[in-house]
Amino acid sequence: xxxxxxxxxxxxxxxxxxxxxxxxxxxxxxxxxxxxxxxxxxxxxxxxxxxxxxxxxxxxxxxxxxxxxxxxxxxxxxxxxxxxxxxxxxxxxxxxxxxxxxxxxxxxxxxxxxxxxxxxxxxxxxxxxxxxxxxxxxxxxxxxxxxxxxxxxxxxxxxxxxxxxxxxxxxxxxxxxxxxxxxxxxxxxxxxxxxxxxxxxxxxxxxxxxxxxxxxxxxxxxxxxxxxxxxxxxxxxxxxxxxxxxxxxxxxxxxxxxxxxxxxxxxxxxxxxxxxxxxxxxxxxxxxxxxxxxxxxxxxxxxxxxxxxxxxxxxxxxxxxxxxxxxxxxxxxxxxxxxxxxxxxxxxxxxxxxxxxxxxxxxxxxxxxxxxxxxxxxxxxxxxxxxxxxxxxxxxxxxxxxxxxxxxxxxxxxxxxxxxxxxxxxxxxxxxxxxxxxxxxxxxxxxxxxxxxxxxxxxxxxxxxxxxxxxxxxxxxxxxxxxxxxxxxxxxxxxxxxxxxxxxxxxxxxxxxxxxxxxxxxxxxxxxxxxxxxxxxxxxxxxxxxxxxxxx
DNA sequence: TAATCTGGCCAC
DNA sequence: AAACGTGGCCAGATTA
Numbered sequence: 001x002x003x004x005x006x007x008x009x010x011x012x013x014x015x016x017x018x019x020x021x022x023x024x025x026x027x028x029x030x031x032x033x034x035x036x037x038x039x040x041x042x043x044x045x046x047x048x049x050x051x052x053x054x055x056x057x058x059x060x061x062x063x064x065x066x067x068x069x070x071x072x073x074x075x076x077x078x079x080x081x082x083x084x085x086x087x088x089x090x091x092x093x094x095x096x097x098x099x100x101x102x103x104x105x106x107x108x109x110x111x112x113x114x115x116x117x118x119x120x121x122x123x124x125x126x127x128x129x130x131x132x133x134x135x136x137x138x139x140x141x142x143x144x145x146x147x148x149x150x151x152x153x154x155x156x157x158x159x160x161x162x163x164x165x166x167x168x169x170x171x172x173x174x175x176x177x178x179x180x181x182x183x184x185x186x187x188x189x190x191x192x193x194x195x196x197x198x199x200x201x202x203x204x205x206x207x208x209x210x211x212x213x214x215x216x217x218x219x220x221x222x223x224x225x226x227x228x229x230x231x232x233x234x235x236x237x238x239x240x241x242x243x244x245x246x247x248x249x250x251x252x253x254x255x256x257x258x259x260x261x262x263x264x265x266x267x268x269x270x271x272x273x274x275x276x277x278x279x280x281x282x283x284x285x286x287x288x289x290x291x292x293x294x295x296x297x298x299x300x301x302x303x304x305x306x307x308x309x310x311x312x313x314x315x316x317x318x319x320x321x322x323x324x325x326x327x328x329x330x331x332x333x334x335x336x337x338x339x340x341x342x343x344x345x346x347x348x349x350x351x352x353x354x355x356x357x358x359x360x361x362x363x364x365x366x367x368x369x370x371x372x373x374x375x376x377x378x379x380x381x382x383x384x385x386x387x388x389x390x391x392x393x394x395x396x397x398x399x400x401x402x403x404x405x406x407x408x409x410x411x412x413x414x415x416x417x418x419x420x421x422x423x424x425x426x427x428x429x430x431x432x433x434x435x436x437x438x439x440x441x442x443x444x445x446x447x448x449x450x451x452x453x454x455x456x457x458x459x460x461x462x463x464x465x466x467x468x469x470x471x472x473x474x475x476x477x478x479x480x481x482x483x484x485x486x487x488x489x490x491x492x493x494x495x496x497x498x499x500x501x502x503x504x505x506x507x508x509x510x511x512x513x514x515x516x517x518x519x520x521x522x523x524x525x526x527x528x529x530x531x532x533x534x535x536x537x538x539x540x541x542x543x544x545x546x547x548x549x550x551x552x
Numbered sequence: 553t554a555a556t557c558t559g560g561c562c563a564c
Numbered sequence: 565a566a567a568c569g570t571g572g573c574c575a576g577a578t579t580a
Contacts, residue, residue: 218575220559238560240566261561264574289570293564300572303563324564376568383568462569466564501564501570 004051004129023134037065044070055160063168074157075132076105082139087419089142100127145419152418155474163284170279171497178311189268202256209249266308274299291463292420292470312549321516322552323543324503327351329465330371335537336417339397343537360393374398375465377458401461408460409453416467422460475530479523487512513545
């Protein structure tokens with residue numbers, strides 16, 4: 001049973017519309033905000049699937065009232081998948097151009113955020129969610145892979161619930177630890193802005209060593225000029241290039257860069273804006289990346305540098321279970337391709353070491369470089385040199401990503417295991433590749449066409465691996481959420497606080513930590529079975545129980 | 553002056 | 565050692 005959940009047009013509260021398996025409406029009821037927690041909890045127990053127009057519109061208000069829902073269907077996220085999926089017959093289900101739903105979601109993504117959605121969809125003008133659900137269920141039924149697609153839509157929608165819950169709960173973040181760290185590295189916080197003492201001293205050393213009194217080290221152009229007049233021949237001011245030169249300015253300059261980054265990206269201003277009551281609450285954007293990975297808006301939550309991770313400390317009496325999937329993308333590709341040899345090389349062990357033990361390459365580092373080269377489409381350097389060995393030893397796994405690259409070069413879409421497809425290349429791309437194929441094409445046209453084709457091929461090559469890995473991670477997280485429920489409720493229950501592509505952090509009372517660790521492993525195994533059935537692939541995790549994220 | 557672009561660095 | 569995928573974010577430079 002589906003239950004559409006939307007703002008009531010008549011009372012201050014919610015309207016719940018029952019819909020059967022095909023999406024036919026079967027009665028509706030309005031509930032006030034006060035009644036909502038009880039009514040929703042009861043219906044949730046019955047096993048209904050809640051249908052949101054856009055989970056982030058209403059679910060935060062429910063979570064604030066203590067509601068946690070088990071299963072959902074997010075119409076916005078699911079439409080995006082269904083409309084593009086090559087497993088759904090094209091053009092039959094959704095209009096090619098935007099309808100009222102697209103307009104509403106477009107507004108929700110605008111500056112006003114969810115207010116925009118609420119306004120556009122409030123009252124009588126709200127688009128018909130039941131009709132949209134019917135369209136989507138019909139699209140799934142028409143798919144060449146309905147079961148996989150259903151898994152994907154369920155996992156994606158569950159991700160939307162989790163994104164709201166993680167933001168509500170927040171990542172434990174000790175302001176005092178972070179401040180101590182900043183002061184030790186940079187000196188006291190400047191009262192009127194400007195550079196802290198340590199940065200100012202380093203800037204002075206840089207000016208002295210380069211004999212450039214007025215130099216602003218934050219200006220790439222000025223810095224490059226000054227470096228060159230000092231006889232340091234560099235093409236850019238980047239770290240890796242500077243490191244290769246011997247000069248007294250290099251050491252203070254590299255330190256300046258590192259500390260300046262700390263200051264601007266995660267300094268006092270960041271703390272003031274993003275950490276309140278010792279919690280970091282970024283906004284997660286489910287499927288914010290074309291491949292299905294999550295993105296975030298503000299706070300840089302997907303790039304928390306190792307430098308500041310010591311500030312992530314569990315509450316008193318609590319600890320973290322920190323789990324990340326080992327060599328996830330290679331395992332995903334091995335399973336997708338049915339490559340039993342590669343799967344066996346990684347079974348129960350480090351996959352890269354497995355490639356060494358199998359005699360494919362000589363060191364773990366080489367295995368990693370070769371594998372990443374295959375996944376990213378390396379064409380030069382060590383990575384490209386090592387790839388042929390991999391292709392000889394594992395023709396099925398490497399063949400899968402090669403085929404995805406060729407398809408992209410031809411301008412075709414590629415599709416993940418569960419059915420998320422890559423976007424079509426732009427008209428501009430088609431024009432460039434067409435121009436290169438004309439008999440009148442100049443050598444420059446041909447070069448541009450080849451380049452565009454290969455660029456897009458690298459994108460589609462990576463899309464199948466990264467996208468399917470993202471699906472596995474969503475399933476992992478959904479399975480885990482399910483398993484955490486029985487471990488406690490109310491204030492004392494273990495809960496997810498961070499998700500980063502192939503890594504999860506759970507904040508848990510200390511006494512539950514080992515149960516949580518077990519649940520995380522079970523969830524990974526369940527996710528693997530859910531995607532690949534009996535195929536002998538495993539998804540080992542590195543699991544740490546630490547009260548500080550930096551210690552994992 | 554505000555919007556947009558660029559280079560650089562962080563994460564996976 | 566640095567060219568090979570997905571992103572976010574900042575300061576400075578450039579453009580409208």
